Amino acid sequence: MSPPEAPLLEVEDLCVSYATGFGVLRALHGVSFRLMPGEALGLAGESGSGKSTVALALLGLLGPEAAVSARRLRFGGRDLLSRSPEEKRRLRGRAMAIVFQDPFTALNPSIPVGRQVAEPMVFHRGLAESEALAAAIGLLHQVGIRRPEVVARSYPHQLSGGMQQRALIATALAAEPELLILDEPTTALDVTIEAQILDLLESLRRSRRLSILFISHNLGVIHRLCESVCILYAGEVCETGPTKTVFRDPAHPYTRGLLASLPRLAVGDRKRLSPIPGTLPDLEDPPPGCLFHPRCPYGELRCRREAPLFSSPGPQRSVRCWRVGEIGGVSWEEAVGGARPLADEAGGPAAKASPPLVVVRDLRKRYRLGGFWDALRWEKPAGRKFPRPSWAPRFLHALDGVSLAIAPGEVLGLVGESGCGKTTLGRTILRLIDPDDGAIVVDGREIGSAPEREIRPVRRLAQIVFQNPDSSLNPRKTVGEIIARPLERFGLASGAQARRRVGELLEMVRLAPSYASRYPHQLSGGEKQRVGIARALATSPRFLVCDEAVSALDVSVQAAVLNLLEDLRRELGLAFLFITHDLSVVAHLAHRVLVMYRGGICEEGAIAQVLRPPFHPYTEALLSAVPRIDRGRSRIRLREEGAAAEFDGRGCRFQDRCPRILGKVCRTVTPPLLEPAPGHRIHCHHRLETLAALPSPVDAAPPGAIP
Amino acid sequence: MPAGPPEPRPRRRLPGNLVTGAAIVLAVALAALLGPWVAPFPYDEFHIRDRLKAPDAVYWFGTDEYGRDVFSRVLAGSRISLFMGVAATAVSLVCGVALGLAAGFFRGRIDEWLMRLMDLLMSFPPVILGLLILAVTPPSLWKTVLAVGIVYIPAIVRVTRSVTLELVQEEFILAARARGESAGYILFREILPNAWPPIIVEASLRVTFAILLGAALSFLGMGAQPPSSDWGLMISEARSYLDQAWWMAVFPGLVMCLTVVGINLLGDGLREWLDPRLRHGGA
Numbered sequence: 001m002s003p004p005e006a007p008l009l010e011v012e013d014l015c016v017s018y019a020t021g022f023g024v025l026r027a028l029h030g031v032s033f034r035l036m037p038g039e040a041l042g043l044a045g046e047s048g049s050g051k052s053t054v055a056l057a058l059l060g061l062l063g064p065e066a067a068v069s070a071r072r073l074r075f076g077g078r079d080l081l082s083r084s085p086e087e088k089r090r091l092r093g094r095a096m097a098i099v100f101q102d103p104f105t106a107l108n109p110s111i112p113v114g115r116q117v118a119e120p121m122v123f124h125r126g127l128a129e130s131e132a133l134a135a136a137i138g139l140l141h142q143v144g145i146r147r148p149e150v151v152a153r154s155y156p157h158q159l160s161g162g163m164q165q166r167a168l169i170a171t172a173l174a175a176e177p178e179l180l181i182l183d184e185p186t187t188a189l190d191v192t193i194e195a196q197i198l199d200l201l202e203s204l205r206r207s208r209r210l211s212i213l214f215i216s217h218n219l220g221v222i223h224r225l226c227e228s229v230c231i232l233y234a235g236e237v238c239e240t241g242p243t244k245t246v247f248r249d250p251a252h253p254y255t256r257g258l259l260a261s262l263p264r265l266a267v268g269d270r271k272r273l274s275p276i277p278g279t280l281p282d283l284e285d286p287p288p289g290c291l292f293h294p295r296c297p298y299g300e301l302r303c304r305r306e307a308p309l310f311s312s313p314g315p316q317r318s319v320r321c322w323r324v325g326e327i328g329g330v331s332w333e334e335a336v337g338g339a340r341p342l343a344d345e346a347g348g349p350a351a352k353a354s355p356p357l358v359v360v361r362d363l364r365k366r367y368r369l370g371g372f373w374d375a376l377r378w379e380k381p382a383g384r385k386f387p388r389p390s391w392a393p394r395f396l397h398a399l400d401g402v403s404l405a406i407a408p409g410e411v412l413g414l415v416g417e418s419g420c421g422k423t424t425l426g427r428t429i430l431r432l433i434d435p436d437d438g439a440i441v442v443d444g445r446e447i448g449s450a451p452e453r454e455i456r457p458v459r460r461l462a463q464i465v466f467q468n469p470d471s472s473l474n475p476r477k478t479v480g481e482i483i484a485r486p487l488e489r490f491g492l493a494s495g496a497q498a499r500r501r502v503g504e505l506l507e508m509v510r511l512a513p514s515y516a517s518r519y520p521h522q523l524s525g526g527e528k529q530r531v532g533i534a535r536a537l538a539t540s541p542r543f544l545v546c547d548e549a550v551s552a553l554d555v556s557v558q559a560a561v562l563n564l565l566e567d568l569r570r571e572l573g574l575a576f577l578f579i580t581h582d583l584s585v586v587a588h589l590a591h592r593v594l595v596m597y598r599g600g601i602c603e604e605g606a607i608a609q610v611l612r613p614p615f616h617p618y619t620e621a622l623l624s625a626v627p628r629i630d631r632g633r634s635r636i637r638l639r640e641e642g643a644a645a646e647f648d649g650r651g652c653r654f655q656d657r658c659p660r661i662l663g664k665v666c667r668t669v670t671p672p673l674l675e676p677a678p679g680h681r682i683h684c685h686h687r688l689e690t691l692a693a694l695p696s697p698v699d700a701a702p703p704g705a706i707p
Numbered sequence: 708m709p710a711g712p713p714e715p716r717p718r719r720r721l722p723g724n725l726v727t728g729a730a731i732v733l734a735v736a737l738a739a740l741l742g743p744w745v746a747p748f749p750y751d752e753f754h755i756r757d758r759l760k761a762p763d764a765v766y767w768f769g770t771d772e773y774g775r776d777v778f779s780r781v782l783a784g785s786r787i788s789l790f791m792g793v794a795a796t797a798v799s800l801v802c803g804v805a806l807g808l809a810a811g812f813f814r815g816r817i818d819e820w821l822m823r824l825m826d827l828l829m830s831f832p833p834v835i836l837g838l839l840i841l842a843v844t845p846p847s848l849w850k851t852v853l854a855v856g857i858v859y860i861p862a863i864v865r866v867t868r869s870v871t872l873e874l875v876q877e878e879f880i881l882a883a884r885a886r887g888e889s890a891g892y893i894l895f896r897e898i899l900p901n902a903w904p905p906i907i908v909e910a911s912l913r914v915t916f917a918i919l920l921g922a923a924l925s926f927l928g929m930g931a932q933p934p935s936s937d938w939g940l941m942i943s944e945a946r947s948y949l950d951q952a953w954w955m956a957v958f959p960g961l962v963m964c965l966t967v968v969g970i971n972l973l974g975d976g977l978r979e980w981l982d983p984r985l986r987h988g989g990a
Binding site for chain 2: 427430432452455456459463464466467468471472473474475476477485486489490532535536539
């Protein structure tokens with residue numbers, strides 16, 4: 001065993017490259033870091049920065065086409081590079097284990113969970129099958145699964161996402177590894193579940209003295225779990241150091257840019273974001289000098305000529321930048337010349353007095369669970385001889401009496417966990433889904449039950465931007481065709497006029513007019529999203545539904561798109577229904593917020609009202625679950641188990657998971673409406689004074705600590 | 708973020724099987740087109756004194772029981788076989804794509820009925836179904852084409868339907884619906900262009916099945932009629948002379964085999980070539 005001071009993992013000058021048909025792609029270049037026993041190190045960076053490649057290189061899981069080299073690659077005092085493939089295979093799983101991003105595909109769907117957890121113990125530790133199974137149940141218990149005996153016999157599809165992720169972590173721990181590598185382990189999960197998984201990892205770390213290499217694009221999550229962080233850019237380390245000091249006082253321009261791009265969860269923080277301009281360099285043809293210089297507002301001549309060396313601006317920190325000593329006093333916002341406050345917002349849009357553009361009243365949509373035969377039951381009534389058939393389908397109430405109103409130029413945020421009905425609501429308002437009941441009025445026209453041909457004028461006024469940039473553009477059409485189609489469809493322009501309008505629209509979303517001739521696969525994710533926005537804007541709509549429109553984007557791109565949406569709102573007076581699971585984004589952009597849970601609204605109000613007490617208990621839990629870079633953790637955790645059961649319409653829809661449940665009344669009586677302030681509505685049995693006294697997980701003003 | 712002109716896309720190398728397959732298919736197609744001018748003899752000319760002659764310098768593939776040149780007959784037969792394969796596939800393509808699009812897009816009852824009908828068609832062995840369609844009326848080439856086409860409709864329907872089902876989930880289809888586009892526009896302008904690659908590949912493989920089934924039906928006397936030189940018919944006629952004149956059956960068989968292999972290679976090559984994941988580059 002190595003002495004306690006020796007690092008568990010030492011990586012020095014790790015390089016990975018691929019020979020492509022056209023040259024050499026430098027995926028990683030000179031990556032160095034070390035990990036002490038019991039330490040948690042975060043690897044952060046945007047997509048394409050090489051985070052996952054580091055993990056795969058450590059495990060020896062890169063394919064044969066990857067050329068891996070390193071000056072030093074030691075694990076537990078032993079060299080990793082000289083190991084034979086057989087030794088490496090034994091090492092991974094045994095001494096280091098990895099948990100991948102998507103729990104929904106990482107477990108084998110046809111093997112019970114218990115056996116999947118037991119398998120590494122049989123393989124690596126030589127336990128007998130039955131012993132291993134017993135140990136697996138113990139392990140499932142340790143990762144916080146209640147009733148582990150039952151779960152061990154279940155198949156993955158019977159578990160929720162959070163439970164599957166716990167099971168995966170149990171699988172990784174089964175061989176008692178010294179190092180746990182986690183590759184975006186919470187990205188696919190809801191915030192409330194994410195918070196629980198992070199709690200679990202932290203307690204495991206303490207109880208087992210486990211070292212953790214934590215890969216994430218989410219700086220908040222890294223801040224929450226890791227004491228040191230290593231920021232990657234384009235396959236190079238640009239900054240490493242203790243998480244707290246790096247995030248409080250970032251030295252490398254890229255780190256500063258990342259932090260400046262992040263919307264903050266704070267009341268009154270409506271200043272414009274300052275995204276990083278430009279895109280990742282082409283790794284087959286990297287720029288000379290510093291890799292970041294083409295995007296760096298601090299750059300000087302030397303940055304373009306010579307690759308910078310590491311220097312240390314503080315204890316345990318190292319930064320790869322020439323100007324690290326000189327740029328301390330100049331914040332990123334000053335350097336890029338952004339940081340204008342979002343002006344108009346005293347209390348919402350100016351057009352407050354005007355009638356609402358979109359009104360939705362008591363909207364309902366339910367889906368039958370299972371098919372015809374699932375609803376059929378043969379039961380023997382008492383006193384009868386033969387069973388009789390009865391047909392009683394069960395329903396999922398995706399929308400259970402939702403009402404809302406959106407004024408022209410207003411951004412209404414809609415938040416909630418996955419499956420709460422956000423997307424159904426957005427699509428139903430546009431009649432992409434037919435409601436079962438309720439009224440939808442857009443610009444004075446009732447479209448809730450109108451036939452398609454009467455909706456047509458509204459289709460021009462109300463458009464939608466989708467979540468997934470890869471799926472929202474037809475891959476066989478050029479950008480120009482995609483944007484021109486709505487113009488033709490509504491007879492707004494054709495021929496040369498349409499081409500000119502396409503150019504204008506592209507400019508409106510800050511893309512060059514030459515993009516019109518490109519195909520979607522030639523664009524980056526952020527560019528595709530802009531094209532999606534341009535298409536939605538083509539008909540000059542007055543109302544846009546943005547369904548998780550920035551969720552799939554990297555922070556710097558997300559910031560640019562958020563700025564764009566804000567500008568468009570102001571220039572064109574657009575009203576938005578902004579659907580997202582990300583409360584920080586809502587806090588940044590929205591004027592009013594709806595908090596949705598299981599098809600119904602728990603709380604609604606102006607953003608400042610919702611972010612401050614009094615809270616609905618669900619809002620409180622959501623807010624406190626958000627991992628943040630500007631403050632410590634808070635304690636409210638939601639139970640996960642109850643979420644699977646359906647709401648039968650009796651009592652409060654949040655009863656199964658409410659951490660502040662009062663008792664029987666919550667289970668039987670529909671909660672009353674509390675109205676602490678005009679426009680602020682909470683559905684809860686608690687007394688208003690109790691809710692008002694809840695501690696606030698949100699800061700009143702933007703924290704000044706971060707430049 | 709404006710950027711310069713789009714980077715030129717590097718040309719991808721053609722897959723080897725595509726080139727090989729295309730070469731074979733091209734050769735057979737040329738034979739079919741130029742057959743009558745290249746052939747040393749008319750395919751139905753009798754040479755009574757040279758009956759059942761083994762292959763030699765004059766009759767490259769030998770002669771049959773009437774002294775007809777087997778090489779010339781094989782050349783002429785390629786025209787019938789290729790026509791059979793392509794025309795029958797066209798029939799199943801036109802019907803299959805339309806039905807598959809409808810089933811995948813409208814779902815519900817239409818889908819249910821169509822798919823059960825397809826199950827019914829598929830539950831017959833192809834030859835039996837072909838015979839069933841042909842047996843009721845006197846045989847002709849056109850009817851064989853139609854019969855073979857109908858037999859392979861279900862395969863095309865299923866491929867088209869499964870691609871459509873996937874594409875309907877895409878957000879660009881939702882975007883089209885948000886513009887209130889008609890079903891026709893969504894089907895033929897949004898879905899079909901994206902559905903082509905797998906359909907084309909399936910169709911190219913169906914050509915070989917159609918050639919084989921056409922030959923089988925001719926062999927059974929339900930397809931091309933004497934004195935036509937369809938490959939299946941030639942093999943059928945050669946059956947009674949197998950012990951004296953092997954060449955009468957072997958050469959048409961070999962050429963048919965080569966054609967089928969060529970088309971299969973072409974289909975596989977097309978699959979690789981058209982796969983959007985490969986075409987658009989991984990990264």
